[in-house]
């Protein structure tokens with residue numbers, strides 16, 4: 057039995073992705089504090105909903121997807137029901153395995169994971185790292201579970217705040233660019249639906265080139281940039297406005313915010 061504690065945006069994306077990949081709804085419990093939300097999840101996904109203590113008693117694997125700020129109180133609530141034969145996987149930004157372990161009985165294996173919302177479409181990217189009591193079998197279990205919603209890599213925990221800034225938050229950066237491109241098209245008089253179609257398929261095509269061609273992004277960008285042409289004119293403006301530096305600073309800010317969320 058798997059329990060997902062906190063089925064908000066990320067928890068529900070993981071839930072939906074797992075069910076779509078064949079996990080049986082009867083094997084998944086969900087904990088959500090608001091009854092209307094819990095009822096909605098039962099209706100939408102056919103899963104059972106229970107309180108956190110009950111989930112902790114019944115599930116071998118607990119997937120914690122609450123806000124980092126809510127995590128300490130939840131850990132204290134489930135702690136009396138936890139033992140070393142369980143596995144706790146936390147997707148909370150910033151919360152270190154040391155913090156998780158401090159709130160749980162000695163020996164409980166914990167895995168810190170950072171997924172992203174494309175998990176909903178089976179296209180997630182998750183990085184995992186194990187705590188002091190997580191052996192290879194626990195990392196294998198976490199990886200197997202999260203692989204049902206996309207790709208999984210293992211990283212040292214010292215990289216987790218950077219992972220959070222790059223792939224955890226990353227989809228939002230691309231949506232921001234997509235939104236900006238659509239608005240530019242609309243501002244130039246194009247119907248919104250047309251701009252949306254052009255941008256959507258351009259993003260899909262560019263992503264396919266990036267992952268499928270094995271080429272570095274610089275090579276792909278050069279192939280688009282005809283001498284004396286339109287792309288060169290656009291890229292010159294992006295550089296003039298410091299977009300490269302803005303992105304680097306943005307990713308550093310996300311990394312620092314993740315680190316601050318640990319509460320340490």
Ligand SMILES: NC(=O)C1=CN([C@@H]2O[C@H](COP(=O)(O)OP(=O)(O)OC[C@H]3O[C@@H](n4cnc5c(N)ncnc54)[C@H](OP(=O)(O)O)[C@@H]3O)[C@@H](O)[C@H]2O)C=CC1
Nearest residue numbers: 062063064065066087088090121122123124147148149171
């Ligand atoms: N969104 C994303 O792209 C990603 C998020 N994450 C991580 O996932 C976690 C959740 O983020 P996100 O889904 O965006 O946030 P949401 O606010 O959408 O989800 C959090 C959910 O947890 C519920 N909750 C609050 N307290 C409890 C409790 N005691 N027991 C059970 N459920 C509770 C909330 O209910 P209510 O609304 O009623 O308070 C809410 O539904 C965060 O730690 C975040 O760092 C990680 C990777 C990507």
Ligand SMILES: O=C(O)[C@@H]1CCC=N1
Nearest residue numbers: 149220221224225226
């Ligand atoms: O914005 C956040 O804090 C979470 C973590 C990564 C993506 N969303």
